Amino acid sequence: GNPWGYGKQDGPSVWHKNYPVAEGDRQSPIDIDPHQASHDPSLGPIVLNYDKCTSIKIANNGHSVVVEFEDSDDRSVIQGGPLGNPYRLKQFHFHWGGKDCHGSEHTVAGNSYASELHLVHWNAVKYKTFEEAATAPDGLAVLGIFLETGDDHRWLHTITDVLYTVKFKGSVTDFKGFNPKCLLPSSLHYWTYLGSLTTPPLHESVTWIVVKDPIIVSEKQLSKFRTLVFTGEEEDQRTRMENNFRPPQPLKGRKLISRRV
Numbered sequence: 001g002n003p004w005g006y007g008k009q010d011g012p013s014v015w016h017k018n019y020p021v022a023e024g025d026r027q028s029p030i031d032i033d034p035h036q037a038s039h040d041p042s043l044g045p046i047v048l049n050y051d052k053c054t055s056i057k058i059a060n061n062g063h064s065v066v067v068e069f070e071d072s073d074d075r076s077v078i079q080g081g082p083l084g085n086p087y088r089l090k091q092f093h094f095h096w097g098g099k100d101c102h103g104s105e106h107t108v109a110g111n112s113y114a115s116e117l118h119l120v121h122w123n124a125v126k127y128k129t130f131e132e133a134a135t136a137p138d139g140l141a142v143l144g145i146f147l148e149t150g151d152d153h154r155w156l157h158t159i160t161d162v163l164y165t166v167k168f169k170g171s172v173t174d175f176k177g178f179n180p181k182c183l184l185p186s187s188l189h190y191w192t193y194l195g196s197l198t199t200p201p202l203h204e205s206v207t208w209i210v211v212k213d214p215i216i217v218s219e220k221q222l223s224k225f226r227t228l229v230f231t232g233e234e235e236d237q238r239t240r241m242e243n244n245f246r247p248p249q250p251l252k253g254r255k256l257i258s259r260r261v
């Protein structure tokens with residue numbers, strides 16, 4: 001069966017049983033209180049070099065829908081901001097709700113968004129493999145983008161139109177030529193703090209960079225994410241993939257830093 005999930009029996013409230021770091025000092029997500037954030041004028045802008053990025057495939061991993069990238073060289077990296085060196089783009093995925101009123105992982109002054117996009121990058125300067133970076137305190141950098149419902153998103157349909165091909169856990173489809181830069185809001189004002197993966201194994205290896213402005217997607221586009229299922233095609237159970245988000249975790253004295261571009 002599943003080692004963990006988002007249900008009553010296997011969800012975030014019991015993850016600590018198999019992953020004790022769930023109760024650690026730098027867990028994610030968090031509630032972002034904009035008034036608590038300190039401004040650090042020395043913090044520069046985030047720089048994304050995605051022009052040479054190479055998307056490979058889109059997959060349903062039983063927890064989310066993931067787009068994987070070629071990460072054997074520095075063709076697509078994030079740098080600047082709080083990052084000491086460039087981090088390589090590895091994959092991006094989403095978290096969403098069963099209804100628009102919730103679905104994001106980070107919240108802002110207690111408010112949830114309908115969904116959250118995570119672009120996962122790893123520190124290939126210091127670590128030889130992604131796996132090694134995923135367990136190191138400065139190993140990963142995840143760029144978080146909020147999704148809010150409104151008008152159709154011009155480019156998101158490139159993803160939502162192929163979701164039916166990855167309905168079941170374990171399904172994979174070729175997905176080439178997609179540049180996630182088209183999913184970013186115009187301004188990259190951000191908050192940053194030291195945290196963790198928001199799913200097991202919950203490694204405390206993530207420098208979080210959460211962008212303040214949401215992108216706008218339509219309810220119709222968002223509803224297509226809910227046609228995915230957590231379960232495999234061979235299983236008789238069809239459990240709709242939704243509410244695959246972890247609630248905010250205690251800040252435990254961490255500093256939240258804000259950068260206005």
Ligand SMILES: CCN[C@H]1CN(CCOCC)S(=O)(=O)c2sc(S(N)(=O)=O)cc21
Binds near residue numbers: 120140142196200
């Ligand atoms: C379902 C498992 N999700 C994991 C899988 N990876 C970590 C484990 O890998 C070790 C080889 S990951 O680094 O790709 C990653 S990033 C995020 S999040 N939501 O915090 O952006 C979760 C996960």
Ligand SMILES: [Zn+2]
Binds near residue numbers: 093094095118198
């Ligand atoms: Zn995520």
